[in-house]
Amino acid sequence: MISLAGRDILHGWGKFVFTGIGLGLLIGVTLSMAGIYRGMVDDAEVLLDNSGADLWAVQKDTLGPYAEPSNLADDLYRSLQTLPGVARAANVTYLTMQVRPLADAASVGDAAARERRAMVVGVVPGGFGEPGQPESLVAGRHLTRGHYEAVADISTGFRLGEQLRIRRHAYRVVGLTRRTVSSGGDPMIFIPLKDAQEAQFLKDNDAIVAQRRRSAANPAFNRPGQPQVLDAVLASQTQSNSVNAILVRLTPNADPNRVAADIRRWKHLSVYTRAEMNEILQAKLIATSARQIFMFLVILSVVSAAIVAFIIYTLTLGKIREIAVLKLIGTRNRTIAGMILQQAIGLGLIGFVVGKTVATLWAPVFPKYVLLLPGDAARGFLIVVIICVLASLVAIRAALRVDPAEAIGG
Amino acid sequence: MAEPTTGPLGAHPAQGIRIEGLRKRYGRGDTAVDALRGVDMAVAPGEVVGLVGPSGSGKSTLLKCLGAVIEPSGGRMTLGEASIYDEGWRIPDLRALRRDKIGFVFQAPYLIPFLDVTDNVALLPMLAGRPNGESRERARELLAALDVEHRARAMPSQLSGGEQQRVAIARALVNRPPVILADEPTAPLDSERALAVMRILNRMARQYQTAVIVVTHDEKIIPTFERIYHIRDGRTHEEAGEGRGLE
Amino acid sequence: MKLPKPSRRALSLLAVLIPLLGAFAWLALTSGPLAPVLVTLAEVEQRPIAPALFGVGTVEARYTYRIGPTIAGRVSQVAVQVGDRVNAGQRLGEMDPVDLDERVAAQDAALRRAESGVVAARAQVRDAQARRDFASAQVKRYEQLLVARTASEDTAEAKRQEAQVAEAGVALGLANLESAEQDLGRVRAERAALVRQRDNLRLIAPVAGLVVSRDAEPGSTVVAGQSVVEVVDPASLWVDVRFDQLGAGALRAGLAVRIALRSQPLGMLEGRVERVEPRADAITEELLAKVVFADLPDPLPRLGELAEVTVALAPRPAAPAVPNAALHRRADALGVWVLDDGEPRFVPLTIGARDLDGWVEIRSGLVPGTAVIWHSQAPLSPGRRVKVVEQLPGVAP
Structure with a gap:
């Protein structure tokens, strides 16, 4: 047939x-x-994977740092570090913003065209495989300087050695990663924590000048005969000692739930385990x-x-x-x-x-x-x-x- | 040209086809229409008879009953030595009956467009479970007998109308059926080709000892029949034909 | 069933389907979980690690002179502009003296009066002395006369008394003179004090330097201690640098540094660490250090300008080193992936010094020349299929 x-x-x-x-x-x-x-x-999964954390400690009663804003004092991590079961605790900041390459006069248009939305992650530089650090690179090296270096996701389009601008400072791209994205799919750019803290709370120059003028016009700050008060007020306005979360890595045999309970009870922070964080991202953020x-x-x-x-x-x-x-x-x-x-x-x-x-x-x-x-x-x-x-x-x-x-x- | 072979499929009947008192009623009750009111026909093996009649005379109904695609309402049909209908089907598998015992030639050739000429013809033995090689061999024999051997690998769409009709005849013959039903086989053809088809049918009928019933109202070919059944109002009247024009 | 001889149709159908299946199979093997992870390799190199520290600071002046009045007052004149160079002792401005000049004039008058008093007292003394001298001479003469008995005892006695009165007159005169002189001294001192006060209202540069700010304009009132003009010593410019405490243990005074000013990011300046502050910043977790320029650039760095400082720490002897991108942490062990029969295997390491270019010294675990996986397209696991390439896709050369 x-x-x-x-x-x-x-x-x-x-x-x-x-x-x-x-x-x-x-x-x-x-x-x-x-x-x-x-x-x-x-x-969402790789966001959690890339953070390299077992626990996320965030501002009390928030779902931060991905689903809600969260602010913590940046010295809190020290007290977490000493808890039993905690191997490493590292500060981290997240800030989603537009990032563009540093442009000279000739390439302004080009730079504007290459502007990308990115999640700027402030990590403690220097450590290898520290929580928050990108795990593997596709080119270049990890951050070594405490300032003005960046490791960018390859999908940002930035190249090694290129300079990019975040707020006021120029950052040199020293390394490239792959598949490091936020839960919204925005590529990540890793910069040193201190720079990131500054970038997160730093306003643009015009705003700073205007703020200074406002403070100077306020008689409570600008007291006649006590000019130092104004200086102190102005200085305090540009300080930032906050981070968005503390990433905690546990010792191999520690029970995440027990450590999380300890932190919740004694440190008065909200803490999420990997499973809970996944739930937050899946069920709340991208649901x-x-x-x-x-x-x-x-x-x-x-x-x-x-x-x-x-x-x-x-x-x-x-x-x-x-x-x-x-x-x-x-x-x-x-x-x-x-x-x-x-x-x-x-x-x-x-x-x-x-x-x-x-x-x-x-x-x-x-x-x-x-x-x-x-x-x-x-x-x-x-x-x-x-x-x-x-x-x-x-x-x-x-x-x-x-x-x-x-x-x-x- | 190969000798007609006989085998399980080609067991030739002595009687050809015989119909007695065949009736067909469509519908029920008051709206019932009697399409056939007692048809009597007998066609001997190797004989070609014409079946003519005006539209609505019951030609098509008769053909469908003969072709075992609709069930008559009464009467008897005998094919070869076997009674196939006697106030009810006597054959369980009408499909196999159609496949093995009846050859069809239509007004349009209705070849399967996606099979080449050989396979169009060989399809029937294949459907009957014959091996492909044997089926094709038999198809080629018939195509040779019908002088379309040279188009054996052509697709139906590449053939002329006459060639297509010859292939259709080959297909009708390939299972050595005791009877071939031809429904207006010459309608689209001009006079010369129509006569050619009739010649072929006659030759094949004799060669394969097949009874051939040609349903037609084609004036060109009516004179070729030696025997003609007129059908009118569901009844047949037999009369002698002229039996000429085929030489 | 005998296969039909391939017809042209069948061939053309195959011509479409086979590339399609080929593309499908190729894509299935090169993307997705079946695909090998692309990696690049690096060799463990024997190289000296020159560790370095990177800090950020601001240009500041070591000595800043805030020049202002010692008492509250109104500025009457500011003689210099920001950016002016001034010499030591140069008058920079003046405060409004209010009534000080008039008070000096009054003191002048008082002084002149006191001087006149002294002159009068002297004249008085001289007058008394003349009287005494005359009286003494009279006494001597009458005593001789008395001896000669040409004058009476009474007369002589009277002359003696006169002489005593004259003596007392001299003493009075001298006392008057001293009083007048004291008065003069007082008035003079008072005047001098007023003049000093007057001088104090002048704002004088204590050192040669650069005017960096002019905080008050003529007519404005300033309190004691508030500065009117700020002068810095440009030779004393240094950079107040903050280093992350992480890994900054080797920071010492005297280390050579390179300074990049924000305004001239490419022009690297030489310098050295002047001192490391004994007190670190506990809040920001930074060490503070002062860095001086080897040669002050021209134009001078602006005060408050941001400067990036790279400190070259003492280089270490050559040792096996790997790029830091090759290091991974796996179950709390730091190490690298090496290729073992084409499959990645994790080798734990202990690491030593690191430099700013991303090289990390290996204390133990690997020997130079070993190939380690440098970059990888995805995280690795033991036994994962890998393919070594020159460069990972998407990375611009």
Whole structure:
């Protein structure tokens, strides 16, 4: 017996392949959508992974530092450091802002075009694998100076040796990382903690000057005969001794929940374990946008399924006369159903291969991370096959209802 | 040209096809229409008979009953030595019956567009479970007999109308059916080609000892029949034809 | 089933499907979890580590002279502008003397009167002395006359009495004179005090220097101790530097430094650590140090200008070293990944000094020449498939 499906495909292979490719693009979009959803979830995961912390100590009764603002005195970490079970405690600040390369007069436009939204992370420089430090680099080196150096995520577009501007200071890019992003997918730029503290609370120069004028105009600060009061007030206005969180790494055998309870009880801070932080990010921070994407994914899957069904149904209807002839000359229903089913699955296979390929190809072009999990691909494959089988059932039903008598004149 | 072979599929009946008192009623009760009111026909192996009649005379209904795609309401049909209908189907598998015992030739050739000429013909034995090689071999024999051997690898869309019709005839013959039903096989063809098709049908009927029923109202070919059944108001009247024009 | 001979259609279909499947397979192997992690390698190098410290500070003057009045008053004149160079003793401005000049004039008058009093007293003394001298001469003559019995005893006695009266007159005159002189001294001292006060209202430069601020203008009132003009000694400019306490243990006075002023980030200036403050900043966790310029640049660094200071610590002898990007912490052990039969293996290390260029000395764990994984595209784990490349994708050369 020859394969009727194969012959039919071979006969109209151009149409078949192009239909498959069209279907594949649709499947590619669906897979990409799944990838975007996974990417969002993964962004949150890598944020936690990259921080290298077991516990996050934040301002009391906040969900900081990612989901809510949190401010702590920057000397609190010392008291955490001495707790049993704590291996390392390190300050960290997070600040999402626009960062652009340092421009001379000739490249102002270029610099403006390369401006990127980034999460500036202030870390304690010098330590290797300290909490908060990027774990592995793709180029360059870690921060060694206490000031004015930066390690940037490669997706910021900054190059090694380039200078970038954060608030008032220029920072030299000494290292590049990969996949260090905030939960919102913004690439991270690591700078020394002190600079970051300053950047976080430093206003622009105009604002500072205006603030000075305001203070000088306030008779409470500018007392006649006591000019030093004003100086002291002005100096205190530019001080910042806050950080957003303290990242705590535990000793290998410590129980995170017990240490967290200790910190909560004695240090009057809110503390989150890795699992709790994950919950905060997943359930609170990215929940709506992830659900949004997920809904879209569901709709897209339904639409894809409908389109597959339409395509297969239409392909079958186009052959209704041939099917009638086939039935008249004695082809078994099984053979006809098999032909339609095989074509549907063949179409699904081409669609899946095309879809997976294009999704993989265009995934890096997306501005945010697209994570194509093999598990998702396998699930997608299964769903595609199931959809194709279901869709072909409709077509098979139509084909089997064809009356062989239709082939005869009347 | 190969000798007609006989085998399980090609067991030739002595009687060809015989129909007695075949009736067909559409619908029920008051709205019932009697399309066939007792048709009697008998076609011997190797004989080509014409079946003519105006539209609505019951031609198509008769053809469908003969073709086992609709069930008659009464009467008897005998194919070869086997009774296939006697106030009810006597054959459990009508599909196999159509496949193995009846050859169809239509007004349009209705070839399967995605199979080449050989496979269009070879499909029937394949469907009957014959090995591919044997089926194709048999198809090629028939194509050679019908002088379209040279188009064996062509796709149906590449053939002329006459060639397509010859392939369709080859397909009808490939399982050595005792009867071939031809429904307006010459309608789209000009006079010369129509006669050519009739010549082929006659030759093949003789060669393969097949009874051929040609449903037609094509004036060009009516004179070629030696025997013609007129059908009117669901009944047939047999009369002698002219039996000329095929030489 | 016999395979049909490949038709043109079948071939063209395969021509489309095979590249598609090829691309699919290639992508499956090169991206996703099946793909190897791209890494670059670095060798453990035998190199001297020149550790260095990096600090940030501001340019400040060691000596700042805030010049102002000692008593509250109104500024009458400021003679210098910001940026002027002044010499020691130069008058910078003056306070309003109010009535001081008039009081000096009054004292002048009093002085003149006291001087006249002294003159009068002297004249009086001389007059008394003349009277006494005459009386003494009369006494002598009458005593001779008495001896000669040409005058009576009474007369002589009267003359003696006259002489005694004249003597007393002299004493009175002298006493008057001394009083007048004392008075003169007092008036003179009072005047001198007033003049000193008057002088105190002049604002005088104590040293040669540069005027850096002019805090009050003529007519404004300043309190005692408030500065009107600030003068610094430009030769005493230094940088007040703050170093992170982390790793700054080797900071010593006398170490050579390089100073980059924010206004001239490329022009590196030489200098040295003048002193490390004994008191560190507990809040900011920084050490404080003063750094002086080897040669003062021209133009002078501006006070308060930001300066980046790199201190070269004493270089260490050559030792095995790795780039810091190769170091990772794994289960609380610091170490590097090495390639073992193409698979990464973690080797714990103990590390020593580090320099600002990112090299870290290895005390033990690896020998020079060992290839270690330097950069990697993703975090590594033992047995993960890796592929060594020259440069990771996306990193501009």
